Amino acid sequence: MDILEPGYSYRDSDLIKAAGMYPFFPVLSSSEGPVVTVDGRQVIMLGSNNYLGLTHHPEVLKAAHDALDKYGTSCTGSRFLNGNLDLHETLERELAEFTGKQAALVFSSGFLANVGTLGQVGSTEDAVIFEASENHASLYDGARMARSRRVRLFDDVEDLGRQLARRTSWTNALVVTDGVFSMTGREADLRRMVALKKKHGFRLYVDDAHGIGVLGPQGRGTAASQGVADGVDLLFGTFSKSLASVGGFVAGERPIIEYLRHNVRTFIFSAGLPPASAAAALAALRVMQREQGLFDRLWENASYFKAAVERVGYRTMGTTTPIIPLFIGSEAVAMRMCCEAMRMGLFATPAVYPAVPKGHALIRTSVTPAHTREHLDGAVDVLAKLAAKYPVYMGDPAKLPAAREMDIEKEIRRWLESQALHKGDPSAPQSAA
Numbered sequence: 001m002d003i004l005e006p007g008y009s010y011r012d013s014d015l016i017k018a019a020g021m022y023p024f025f026p027v028l029s030s031s032e033g034p035v036v037t038v039d040g041r042q043v044i045m046l047g048s049n050n051y052l053g054l055t056h057h058p059e060v061l062k063a064a065h066d067a068l069d070k071y072g073t074s075c076t077g078s079r080f081l082n083g084n085l086d087l088h089e090t091l092e093r094e095l096a097e098f099t100g101k102q103a104a105l106v107f108s109s110g111f112l113a114n115v116g117t118l119g120q121v122g123s124t125e126d127a128v129i130f131e132a133s134e135n136h137a138s139l140y141d142g143a144r145m146a147r148s149r150r151v152r153l154f155d156d157v158e159d160l161g162r163q164l165a166r167r168t169s170w171t172n173a174l175v176v177t178d179g180v181f182s183m184t185g186r187e188a189d190l191r192r193m194v195a196l197k198k199k200h201g202f203r204l205y206v207d208d209a210h211g212i213g214v215l216g217p218q219g220r221g222t223a224a225s226q227g228v229a230d231g232v233d234l235l236f237g238t239f240s241k242s243l244a245s246v247g248g249f250v251a252g253e254r255p256i257i258e259y260l261r262h263n264v265r266t267f268i269f270s271a272g273l274p275p276a277s278a279a280a281a282l283a284a285l286r287v288m289q290r291e292q293g294l295f296d297r298l299w300e301n302a303s304y305f306k307a308a309v310e311r312v313g314y315r316t317m318g319t320t321t322p323i324i325p326l327f328i329g330s331e332a333v334a335m336r337m338c339c340e341a342m343r344m345g346l347f348a349t350p351a352v353y354p355a356v357p358k359g360h361a362l363i364r365t366s367v368t369p370a371h372t373r374e375h376l377d378g379a380v381d382v383l384a385k386l387a388a389k390y391p392v393y394m395g396d397p398a399k400l401p402a403a404r405e406m407d408i409e410k411e412i413r414r415w416l417e418s419q420a421l422h423k424g425d426p427s428a429p430q431s432a433a
């Protein structure tokens, strides 16, 4: 077979577009934070990870502008050899202090940090990696790269405990989990994981992309909020969410970070984080530690919005964070609803397989401190109209078995057939051909 054949025969995106339900790659032409412009129209943004709204904070903007003037646009090389800025080193020092770890290492993206670090630490002789089933793709890929044994994924901490009970000592094992699971907004039970760690002696890697800047005192993250920050051996964070930039970091004990600094290939063989991005992350880190009001508004908005969508009837899947998922079920329905939401003035993103199990599609929303009550009420109004119109699964998601297969063509046909019953709907898709 021609190695490029899968590309030549790929049809899914065309089918989804032809069915009028393609919600991906929306083009933003400007952003004020809680409101963005798409197709020349202003829409309420509930699809970002801008949890503290710092992308538009004056201090963060100024730091990025100043860094551009001082260092130019790019490092044009690896930090290892020629792209290491004083900004990177300051950022690493302040991240270490912030996380309560001895040292930190800054990467050009969070994905690179996870893949490279796990690939490296998981490749020692006889290593075993336990992974949480809801983990982010970069953790899965890092574990795959590690060439070590991967023990069946665990669904929760009890499941992990059962698997660990097969042996008394697991000093060769790394347990890898998100602090906050990115699709459902649920928190991992790190307190109990750390208790298991004391019993079995494994090492713990926490990806806190959605916990840092959200949970814990001054946004110190999920482990800090559960009182077990010291039990985490390697703490991962990204700058692409609360820290209003791009890039990522891993923090831990000094010898481990020193080892990573000289061995992780995605760090050594990739250009350093651009100056403006490093400066923006550093400024955001400082603002975040100072402005408690941001967290107060974030949590007020999160509980207001969650209660409002639950009153409409949506299932929010046990979220305890500003990520508020709306369980939908069918992929086609979730995609279609997001397209229609955009036309009605609301930007919300679909989460479909492989980000979630097959047939367990969500609409993922998240709020920021910058949203006003008017924005949130407007969003709820759109979501209530959509819930009245579309076949949203309103039962308990845990009782809905995941679909065995996910064939987008079949999903779309099913949707079109169901729409043939709604002839009066002018926005109903016309053809899947």
Ligand SMILES: Cc1ncc(COP(=O)(O)O)c(C=O)c1O
Pocket (backbone or CB within 6 Å): 109, 110, 111, 112, 114, 136, 138, 178, 182, 207, 209, 210, 238, 239, 240, 246, 247, 248
């Ligand atoms: C849980 C989690 N880990 C890692 C990443 C990767 O971070 P980055 O955007 O910095 O590459 C993301 C981003 O989507 C994430 O949600």
